[in-house]
Amino acid sequence: MNASSNGQGAEKAIIVVGLGKQYHIGVQEARHDTLLKSAGAWLASPVNNFRRLRRLSAVDEGEAADVIWALRDVSFTIDRGEVVGIIGRNGAGKSTLLKILSRITPPSAGRVILNGRVSSLLEVGTGFHPELTGRENVYLNGTILGMRKGEVDRKFDEIVAFAEVEKFIDTPVKRYSSGMRMRLAFAVSAHLQSDILLVDEVLAVGDAAFQEKCLNKMEGVTRVGRTVLLVSHNMQVIQRLCNRAILMQKGRLTAEGAPSAIVGRYLNDALAATTLEPVELGQQVRMNRLTVTQDDIPAGEYLDSGRPFEVHVHYDILEPVRNLLLGFNVVAGDGIALFRTYDMLTYGLGERAPGPYESVFQLPGGLLPAGQYFFEVVVGIHRLRWLSKGDIRLRLNLGGARETDVDFPGVVSPVGSWTVHHNGDAAGEHV
Amino acid sequence: MKSEQIVIEPVRGWQVIDWRELRDYRDLFRFLVDRDIKVLYKQTVLGFGWAILRPVLSMVIFTIIFGNLAQVDSDGVPYAIFSYVALVPWLYFSTALSASALSLVNNTEMLTKIYFPRLVFPMTPVFSKLVDFAISFVIVFVLMAWFRIMPTARMIFLPLLVALMMLTAAGMGLWFAAMSVKYRDVKHAMPFLTQILMYAAPVVWSGTLIAERFGEIGRILFGLYPMVGVIEGFRSALLDTGPMPWDMILIGTFSAAVMFVTGLFYFRRMEATFADVA
Known part of the structure; x- marks a missing residue:
């Protein structure tokens, strides 16, 4: 131009x-096991708060723990x-x-x-x-x-x-x-x-x-x-x-x-399903493979958006871990974030013992319109830290499901259910 | 369009005050003062009546409690007008100070989204609150007519006292505003602090008590609190309670100027961190 x-x-x-720009993110608060210790901490808190607030705007040359x-x-x-x-x-x-x-x-x-x-x-x-x-x-x-x-x-x-x-x-x-x-x-x-x-x-x-x-x-x-x-x-x-x-x-x-x-x-900074090398996320999780299936058959990048499909995450838990969050950000091809989902929705946040795991997310058919999507793997420990946030991306292409040339704009395309009444006539109902 | 160059670098330590930039933003300052004034009494029944009602109601309460019940000495003038003449500058000072101190925490949205000289924030209430001051001041003359009190020629010094009262509000406002971004304690301390400051100033009591109790030295030390000189000056000019307390006004002007200048520099020093910690 x-x-x-x-x-x-x-x-x-x-x-x-x-x-360059650095920020101080407040240091993590210490935990207290006894009431006495908590009370002591509460009494000392004005002093500690003052130190913490003062540090918020300090500039450090070093690589302190709370500097990003x-x-x-x-x-x-x-x-x-x-x-x-x-x-x-x-x-x-x-x-x-x-x-x-x-x-x-x-x-x-x-x-x-x-x-x-x-x-x-x-x-x-x-x-x-x-x-x-x-x-x-x-x-x-x-x-x-x-x-x-x-x-x-x-x-x-x-x-x-x-x-x-x-x-x-x-x-x-x-x-x-x-x-x-x-x-x-x-x-x-x-x-x-x-x-x-x-x-x-x-x-x-x-x-x-x-x-x-x-x-x-x-x-x-x-x-x-x-x-x-x-x-x-x-x-x-x-x-x-x-x-x-x-x-x-x-x-x-x-x-x-x-x-x-x-x-x-930027967009292709994503993976075709099979190319992921095993990668260790923190000390707790090793991500092995991502696979996709539709109708119980292994599928590649191209899927039919009209039928459900599954994304499988194969991973090892290396040491016992609680509060694990593992799931996806689902992002449309133009970068619009659609939703996030975690396997804790069914598995909960309890401790996961070491060993191999497979978490499978099934997306219902007909929910998303045809187009390119990215499944960004998000793994973290609830309220503690992220182990991986969108660095592992899976690219999927959904093919059109509706065999018509009528346009359906929008970011989702659920089938829903239509009932049509023709008033005044005997009766005529289509679903 | 004239060409200009902006260089952005890390800032550390003390900063100078960029007068040229402040001048470039003087229209914004005007509109912000304007906004403050227009918005203040929107959707109220009494509107600017509040500017009169607040000091008048305070006067009534003080007159009943301190004038009638506690029999506080009022320099030979009726207690009602004695307290009202003090309440007019006092209410200006306390509202301008609070608004100025909280101007940054109440505008964090603007602070983190857009750049303009941050000094505009704490300075706006110093000017916008003058409207209330002017309206409530009119009532002074109504009361003087009612009590048949003639003003003195010392009234010509009133603009000086008004300037001192603005300087004090600005100086303290700058300090508290700069602190408030990081230490939100300021927000919770402000109502309490203004109350302490009110009883420290001769609003409900007479300034002549200072010399009686603490002698000349006490009088000089009290003068460091500029509102003492301002309020006693108002009484002297309007109610002829005594000569203009020039010694106190002079000391007050000195300490207000120190507070204002140090406040400016402290504010500038903290300014760089506002958007990060707000």
Whole structure:
């Protein structure tokens, strides 16, 4: 889209060098076995709480136990006029990166240079007050986002028209429908005049028609040569808007390049069923194999979505473990998380003795529409720690079940049950 | 659009105050003050009547308890107006201080989602609460007419006292706001603290008691609490209870300025951590 701005020696809009951010996650609380010890701890707790709270914002050079690096050694540059998408799993550091770039939180290491006026859209409608009218909120929100009053004056009619709330502009926002509120909030943000725009998942507001309008607006923004850095889980949006993508994994930048290539790499960071090598998760669990069956016959990646199928997890318990959570995140091909399920739903959280295990999850037929899905293995010990959270992914392709050319949009497609009554006639019932 | 460059680096230790940036955000400050004022009495029956009702009701209670029952000395003026003249600056101070101290914890959503100079938060109530102050101040003249009291020429110093009262609220507000993000204890301590501060100031009692009980030294030390000078100054100017207590006002101004400047720097130092621990 803006490939022309590359290679012209265009000035860099964003330069990020060796950026890092560490957080202190409070140290785990000690357990007390006796009432006396608990009482003692309770009396001492103000002192301990004070130490703990003070540490929350301390900066350590060392690798203390309660320090995690949300972002580590991230470097990249973005040319003026580029639209760059950042993708990665939850917790990969995408949002932390945007928070640093928008100056909400300072980095712990490294340096960022931003050439030009920056505005960030990390959430629409921040600072909206329900008691104020639409007009008052536009001014308040506009100035919160960094506009001067004069700028809001000039853009006001455009904003109101874009949000389609002309008639209600002097009504308190609390009387708005949530859709109207979101439209107005987005409209304010979309009309910011800045050179660099940082956007985090805010395009997913309103109904389909308004989303389309938002996307068009974003495309317009990118056409006038503004630099955009966009975080999204929606791979279609990334591919449509961006001319470059950055992949982040565990706080590090692991790949950058053309959006289609990076999106493909992100999604295919998954396994065909048979290729998993045994892998030890902590000291308790060894993951051996994932297999898929349909109609009791081993199946590959391609399945019929109309009939139930099973995903088998073969694993060894290496030492006795209680409160084991083992299951899947089921994620649609475009990155939308559909649901999570654990085998504790039938097996419970009691102790599992060492030995080989097989946990089988059966998905009912007809629940999911045709398309690509990922089963991310999640293993953890309840309330203690994760052993694996989405690093092992199984890719499955479900084929169409309904033999009709009628379209059924939506993320699920349960058959349900239809009853049709033809009123006035004798009787006619179909199921 | 003018080109500008922003450099983001790790921050450690003490920070300077970025006046230019504050100037760029002055419209936001105006709208936030505006919002505070507009929203305060929304969906109430009495609306801005509350700005009058609160000090008047306090005055009635104090007059019954301290004026009639306890027979507290009121410098020769009727106890009702004696306490009301103190309640007007006092209620401003306590509401502005509480709102300022809790401005960050009550706005964590904004704190973690968007950047603008955080100083705007604790400073907003210092200005928005002036509206209530102005409305309740009008009643002072009604009471003065009722009790047939003539104001003195020292009224010209009132703007000075108002400025001191704002500086004090801002200084203490900055300190507590900066602390409150990490230590939520502030939220629970605030109602109690304002109560202690009220009895420490000559709201229900007369400032002349200080010199009687603690001598001149006590008077100077009490002056370190700026609201003492403010309240006694209000009484002197409006009720002619004595000369303007310049010594106390001067000491109060000094300590308020120290609190404000140190508060600014402490706030700036803590600012970097707000979004992380909020």
